[in-house]
Amino acid sequence: MKPFLPFAQPDIGEEEIQEVVDSLRSGWVTTGPKAKRFEQDFAAFMGGGVEAIACSSATAGLHLALEAVGVGPGDEVITTPYTFTATAEVVRYLGAHPVFVDIDPATFNIDPRRIEAAITPRTKAIVPVHFAGLACDMDTILGIARKHRLKVVEDAAHALPATWSGRLVGSWESDATVFSFYATKTITTGEGGMVVTGQPDVAARCRVMRLHGISRDAFDRYTSSKPAWQYEVVAPGFKYNMTDIAASLGIQQLRKAGRFHDRRAAMAARYDAELTNLPIILPPGARAGDIHAWHLYVLRMRQDAPMGRDEFITRMAEMGIGCSVHFIPLHLHPYWRDAYGLKPDDYPQALAVYQGAVSLPLYTRMTDDDQARVIEAVRRLLE
Numbered sequence: 001m002k003p004f005l006p007f008a009q010p011d012i013g014e015e016e017i018q019e020v021v022d023s024l025r026s027g028w029v030t031t032g033p034k035a036k037r038f039e040q041d042f043a044a045f046m047g048g049g050v051e052a053i054a055c056s057s058a059t060a061g062l063h064l065a066l067e068a069v070g071v072g073p074g075d076e077v078i079t080t081p082y083t084f085t086a087t088a089e090v091v092r093y094l095g096a097h098p099v100f101v102d103i104d105p106a107t108f109n110i111d112p113r114r115i116e117a118a119i120t121p122r123t124k125a126i127v128p129v130h131f132a133g134l135a136c137d138m139d140t141i142l143g144i145a146r147k148h149r150l151k152v153v154e155d156a157a158h159a160l161p162a163t164w165s166g167r168l169v170g171s172w173e174s175d176a177t178v179f180s181f182y183a184t185k186t187i188t189t190g191e192g193g194m195v196v197t198g199q200p201d202v203a204a205r206c207r208v209m210r211l212h213g214i215s216r217d218a219f220d221r222y223t224s225s226k227p228a229w230q231y232e233v234v235a236p237g238f239k240y241n242m243t244d245i246a247a248s249l250g251i252q253q254l255r256k257a258g259r260f261h262d263r264r265a266a267m268a269a270r271y272d273a274e275l276t277n278l279p280i281i282l283p284p285g286a287r288a289g290d291i292h293a294w295h296l297y298v299l300r301m302r303q304d305a306p307m308g309r310d311e312f313i314t315r316m317a318e319m320g321i322g323c324s325v326h327f328i329p330l331h332l333h334p335y336w337r338d339a340y341g342l343k344p345d346d347y348p349q350a351l352a353v354y355q356g357a358v359s360l361p362l363y364t365r366m367t368d369d370d371q372a373r374v375i376e377a378v379r380r381l382l383e
């Protein structure tokens with residue numbers, strides 16, 4: 001039997017290894033010149049006009065961004081139940097409450113038509129999640145936010161690079177956008193994240209809170225002409241900075257982001273072309289002219305499929321292929337269910353999509369033969 005094909009794997013090349021070795025030899029291992037360069041490169045990738053703040057994870061970045069836009073105790077934050085728990089847990093870190101709004105099954109994203117009904121006098125922000133790398137309808141979401149004076153922080157953990165109406169996610173007028181560089185994401189730093197914002201005050205607050213609420217970061221303290229020991233603590237901040245070791249990976253991964261995306265898009269197109277005439281619903285693509293990041297390829301099993309989703313994943317694993325499920329909706333998890341008294345059919349669209357959802361392996365280190373193996377296995381089980 002062929003070796004097991006994992007569900008996901010990072011694509012780390014010699015360039016990343018050399019860049020990391022360079023940092024190790026330089027003696028600067030924590031936040032320093034490489035983190036700064038990664039931030040500059042990332043802001044340029046977004047098209048300029050924004051600041052980028054590197055942090056230890058997207059979870060950290062979402063926490064920083066929501067804190068910076070003023071989310072606090074008792075506030076409500078509107079988001080989707082069809083996401084990873086990090087999206088909503090950071091709202092709880094701040095003593096605020098997530099308010100879930102069901103998804104549009106055609107996109108797997110929060111349904112913008114349902115957002116206004118969830119707004120109350122306590123609503124402070126909207127956190128859209130660009131599921132799988134398919135951008136949310138940013139025109140509509142930002143329009144609602146403007147009308148009701150709400151903040152918008154985008155969870156773009158899946159969305160590098162993705163566009164809506166031809167504009168990159170991260171370059172819209174939301175208050176902040178947060179990317180993830182976790183091992184399975186479209187580029188990786190091992191662990192890491194990036195907050196992007198066009199608002200200097202939000203950027204400044206994120207920078208201060210990223211490092212203990214200290215008014216100067218370590219790099220500044222050791223490179224500026226002011227005495228290195230001099231700093232002020234201006235808030236009870238966090239320890240969310242990105243190391244130069246991680247940033248070294250990020251610098252080289254970002255240079256490959258275009259190539260990585262081309263490969264992912266080609267693989268998604270091949271799945272689309274070769275998984276036809278099966279009892280499944282193929283994942284939605286981006287609108288004509290827009291870019292889908294293809295972090296995930298999530299198909300839905302139809303009711304008339306010869307087996308259920310759980311059995312399908314077990315049988316795929318028996319054939320040596322790793323699949324996954326994105327996501328178990330938050331309202332089905334004990335914490336969220338019990339904390340907010342949620343029932344499965346409170347979000348019927350999220351529930352229905354989840355019940356049939358299967359993520360197939362899709363990553364740049366897969367060969368054409370690996371993908372052929374996946375396609376053959378899916379066809380054998382479902383034909």
Ligand SMILES: *Cc1c(COP(=O)(O)O)cnc(C)c1O
Nearest residue numbers: 057058059084086157180181182
């Ligand atoms: C991965 C992920 C996160 C968290 O990213 P980390 O970098 O692991 O903290 C947040 N939101 C979504 C939707 C994710 O998939």
